[in-house]
Amino acid sequence: MKKIELIDLAAQYRAYQKEFDAAIGAVCARASFIMGPEVAELERALAAHCGAAHCVTCANGTDALVLALRALGIGTGDEVITSTFSFIATAEAIATVGAKPVFVDIEPDTYLIDAAQIEDKITKKTRAIIPVSLYGQCPDLDAVNAIAAKYKLTVIEDAAQSFGARYGNGKSCAITRIATTSFFPAKPLGCYGDGGAVFTDDAAIAEKLSSLRLHGQSKRYYHRDIGMNSRLDTLQAAVLLVKLRHFDDEIASRQEVARRYDELLMKLPLTRPTVRDGRLSVWAQYAVRVKDRDIVAQELKEAGIATAVHYPLPLHLQEVFAPLGHRPGSLPVAEEAARTVLSLPMSAFVTAEDQKKVAKTLATKL
Ligand SMILES: Cc1ncc(COP(=O)(O)O)c(C=O)c1O
Numbered sequence: 244m245k246k247i248e249l250i251d252l253a254a255q256y257r258a259y260q261k262e263f264d265a266a267i268g269a270v271c272a273r274a275s276f277i278m279g280p281e282v283a284e285l286e287r288a289l290a291a292h293c294g295a296a297h298c299v300t301c302a303n304g305t306d307a308l309v310l311a312l313r314a315l316g317i318g319t320g321d322e323v324i325t326s327t328f329s330f331i332a333t334a335e336a337i338a339t340v341g342a343k344p345v346f347v348d349i350e351p352d353t354y355l356i357d358a359a360q361i362e363d364k365i366t367k368k369t370r371a372i373i374p375v376s377l378y379g380q381c382p383d384l385d386a387v388n389a390i391a392a393k394y395k396l397t398v399i400e401d402a403a404q405s406f407g408a409r410y411g412n413g414k415s416c417a418i419t420r421i422a423t424t425s426f427f428p429a430k431p432l433g434c435y436g437d438g439g440a441v442f443t444d445d446a447a448i449a450e451k452l453s454s455l456r457l458h459g460q461s462k463r464y465y466h467r468d469i470g471m472n473s474r475l476d477t478l479q480a481a482v483l484l485v486k487l488r489h490f491d492d493e494i495a496s497r498q499e500v501a502r503r504y505d506e507l508l509m510k511l512p513l514t515r516p517t518v519r520d521g522r523l524s525v526w527a528q529y530a531v532r533v534k535d536r537d538i539v540a541q542e543l544k545e546a547g548i549a550t551a552v553h554y555p556l557p558l559h560l561q562e563v564f565a566p567l568g569h570r571p572g573s574l575p576v577a578e579e580a581a582r583t584v585l586s587l588p589m590s591a592f593v594t595a596e597d598q599k600k601v602a603k604t605l606a607t608k609l
Contacts, residue, residue: 247588247597249549250429254592259485266481279477285484286440292487293406293416295442297449300475301456304403304425307439308336308373310473311399311421314441314451317342317370324364325373325401326356326382327557328577332425333375333401334558343567345369346559348574352517354530354584355382357576361390371397376405376415378553379431379527380518384410384418399423403439406432407494409523416442426475426483431497431525432490434479496591497526503595504529504587507602512609514583528553528586533609536585542608548601551586 256263270279282300290298301307317323319341325333327346334344345364350357356374372391374382384400391398400418402408403425408415416422424430426438441452454460459470486493501516501524508515514532518524530553533539540550557577559569571578587601 244547246547247549247593247600249551249586249588250590251588251592252428252433252590255486255590258592259489262485262488263482266485267478270477270481276477278474279480281477281480281484282475285475285480285487288484288487289406289440290442292490293414293442295417295422296444297446298440298442299449299452299456300438300440300480301452302439302473302475303437304423304427304430304439305332305336306456306471306473307403307423307425307441308332308399308401309339310452310455310471311423311441312336312340312342312371313455314448315371315397315399315421320368321370322366322368323371323373324361324369325558326375326377326577327559327574328354328554328580329375329377329401329558330403330554331558331561331563332403333373334561334564337373338563342370343368344558344564346557346569346574348576349580351576351580353380353382353519354378354580355380356387358383358386358390361387365390365394365396369394369396371399373399373401374419375401375403376408377527378516378524378530379405379408380522380524381405381408381410381415381418383519388419397421402442403427404430404527405525406430407490407525411521415525417444420445421448426479431494431527432483432486434482434486436476436479438475438479438483440475493591494523494525497589498523500589500591500593500598501526501529503598504602507598508605511602511606513605526589529589530584530586532580532583533585534583536583539605539608540585543601543604546600546604548604549588552584553586555581557581
């Protein structure tokens with residue numbers, strides 16, 4: 244039985260293998276493993292791709308969030324508002340700098356932060372809002388930016404899943420004051436290990452980020468801040484430069500895969516994902532909602548089809564945040580989503596045949 248992977252990274256490697264091998268070989272031959280020329284080249288290319296003035300790469304998407312918060316001087320005693328329906332890293336980064344994560348519920352159809360609920364959560368301690376561009380689609384960033392402007396807060400887009408997405412005339416990572424992304428291998432633009440980046444139009448923030456990721460140095464061996472060791476490896480930059488050359492074609496293929504799923508699943512008793520007008524998702528996940536989700540997932544697994552649940556427990560109910568005192572039922576839309584969402588195989592390399600098998604299997608199990 245042929246297995247259908249959730250994300251077929253091996254197929255992608257085979258497709259561009261010669262380019263990968265040459266790019267990786269060049270870094271090894273030069274032995275420029277730390278801050279080699281590919282890193283700066285990639286930063287210029289990523290900034291140009293999304294339209295931000297500056298890109299500062301770093302070791303992973305979690306560090307990218309920590310670096311952004313620290314560059315803004317956010318720490319102990321501060322509050323940061325974010326969506327409860329995200330990967331732990333979003334809230335973890337807030338807590339890591341000593342601030343308190345304040346959770347907001349989501350829209351039921353997009354799973355993105357419900358901007359209408361943000362204002363109620365603002366206090367004198369609020370410093371920033373982190374909207375999360377979950378599953379590859381930006382939330383209502385115009386609304387979030389407007390609230391932030393009214394209360395003099397900073398917006399940091401957590402774009403770990405959305406680099407390449409479109410929002411109106413702009414692109415994810417260039418709509419808010421700061422944005423962060425992740426190059427974890429499974430992301431739409433992923434490397435061959437961990438990687439991340441921060442984007443901003445603000446030259447002073449970019450300079451601060453560059454220093455913080457290098458032990459807070461002002462120049463070599465001179466340090467003005469307690470920083471981090473959070474560089475992107477040259478090898479990862481080389482891999483990403485190859486993938487970036489094919490990225491727009493892959494985004495187009497992902498639209499095609501999503502459109503085919505929409506067609507194939509139209510008549511089944513499940514809820515398909517929604518993308519708002521004026522936005523383009525990069526489809527980090529194609530997540531449907533089904534009843535008896537765990538049973539359906541198990542049956543798909545037995546038929547050789549990999550699925551995943553992003554995410555089974557919202558952040559406000561995670562054990563680590565128990566001291567914040569949230570109870571089940573406090574953010575009900577996210578809690579219901581966590582019980583029913585199921586991510587289907589999605590990448591630029593999913594074939595129409597694979598998708599037919601997914602739809603056929605789902606049809607017999609629902
Ligand atoms: C929404 C979100 N934020 C942050 C991260 C953290 O990125 P990383 O795994 O590169 O640290 C991820 C990815 O894992 C994510 O999905």
